[in-house]
Amino acid sequence: MTDRFQAVLISRDEDKNQSVDMVELTEDDLMEGDVTVAVEATTVNYKDGLAITGKAPVVRRFPLVPGIDFAGTVTRTSHAGWKEGDRVILNGWGVGETHYGAYAARARVNGDWLVPLPEGMSARDAMAVGTAGYTAMLCVMALERHGITSARGPVVVTGAAGGVGSVAVALLAGLGHHVIASTGRPAEADYLKGLGAAEIIARDELSGPAKPLGKERWAGGVDAVGSHTLANVLSMTSYGGAVAACGLAQGMDLPASVAPFILRGVSLLGVDSVMAPKELRLEAWRRIATELDHAKLAALSTLVPFGDVISAAADIVEGRIRGRVVVEMP
Ligand code: NDP
Structure with a gap:
């Protein structure tokens, strides 16, 4: 697969100066994993803000595609738990910290890290929650x-x-x-x-x-x-x-x-979300899907284009973001 897609990439020079760029990658550039996902929506969390601004040592390998969570559709899998077309969510597990993350149109991850997108929830809704x-x-x-x-x-x-x-x-x-x-x-x-x-x-x-x-x-x-x-x-x-x-x-x-x-x-x-066991994640997402008022979710979230993700990351660490930011992939 040689199709090129947009991604955010954090790099460091020999003097440990960090730079953040919009680049083009192919699936060959992604890291190891048994499930490839077409990322439909992602978001900007405080930790993503810290990673992109370099304000705290969130990123632990360079270069790195940041983005700690996404929702999307499985395009390729050798994991027994998933098939092509499955709709999934990923939160944490070091994605966007040590493993290439959500700020790219494709992500390749360990299938054990994924949970199903709850019935009736869109990728955008899932990332409004994030x-x-x-x-x-x-x-x-x-x-x-x-x-x-x-x-x-x-x-x-x-x-x-x-x-x-x-x-x-x-x-x-x-x-x-x-x-x-x-x-x-x-x-x-x-x-x-x-x-x-x-x-x-x-x-x-x-x-x-x-x-x-x-x-x-x-x-x-x-x-x-x-x-x-x-x-x-x-x-x-x-x-x-x-x-x-x-x-x-x-x-x-x-x-x-x-x-x-x-x-x-x-x-x-x-409370830790990154390494939380799967049963807890499934229960949390099941309850979010049934208990979080849809009108309130809409009221607390703002949609931004992928091109604005770097500036939104700077805004969140400055306390300028209200509620949640949803990033739609191009
Ligand atoms: P946000 O930036 O959206 O929210 C943080 C809020 O904290 C701000 O909106 C502001 O609220 C308040 N705040 C900001 N700076 C200060 C300050 N100096 N003193 C007091 N209050 C301040 O971030 P998130 O909601 O995404 O994340 C919140 C925190 O939770 C972060 O520290 C994040 O790292 C952590 N987190 C931890 C997780 C885990 O697994 N344990 C998972 C997700 C997040 P207001 O304007 O209303 O005062």
Whole structure:
């Protein structure tokens, strides 16, 4: 197969200076794998922003096609679980970090990494959810495993106007929770209320140094921000509550005290989407397909052409993207 297709390629020179270019590749240029997929839609996650801007060491081999998730159709397979024409989703597994990723019209991957596109969901819808939204569902499932029902009290979502945050607000509100959305963008209050937030609080309320224990304000939370924000969220979680932590938009540190854990029995639930086992992925995508309100998904996502993916990646690390960005392949 010698058909040429467009791709984003991250390269490094001998002085470790990174460059990002739109190039043309053929299938012969792709890395090893037993399934080839025609990528129909992809997206821009925070991690893609870090990879393309080089702000954090996400890319661990050069050159590399970035893009940590895609949806598309199987064009070639020697994997027992897939046949030509199957519609699939990929999230994580090092794709876009160590393995050529989604920002190309074709991807070749290990078939074990794929999950089926849920019935009735388009590739574009799946990428409106993307890894950020699938991670939001993993956070909701972690809270549920810990018994955080809507009857226990409010839940807080940090980085609420971002990708993980927007989907988390929509999912939790859909499940009947009283959602407190924390955002640094007061202009997005109506947007967040449209997704189902009952209350909006300013990012500043949570972003400074935390006291060991604060007033009990919520039974649980989804935190996409880390650092002081997560420390504050923990310190304000009520007795026996739990917080699902998945992100580091403020920082990777956690300047917290053990007080919430040892005095209030609060639990900190770590959530990883990259290496999550297949059963968890299947359950997350099944629930997204049935529980995420379609109108809210449309409201929280914006379509951008493939040619804009590099600038969108820069925008996401600057906090300029609202909700989710869907990238349609040419
Ligand atoms: P987004 O950029 O879309 O959302 C992050 C949001 O965090 C922003 O929109 C903003 O929300 C808030 N924010 C940004 N900078 C700061 C800051 N300095 N202090 C406080 N809040 C800030 O990214 P995603 O939703 O795609 O990802 C969110 C986080 O989750 C990232 O750190 C990402 O790496 C992580 N992640 C982790 C996964 C995992 O497997 N564990 C999977 C997917 C994502 P607002 O404007 O509303 O304040």
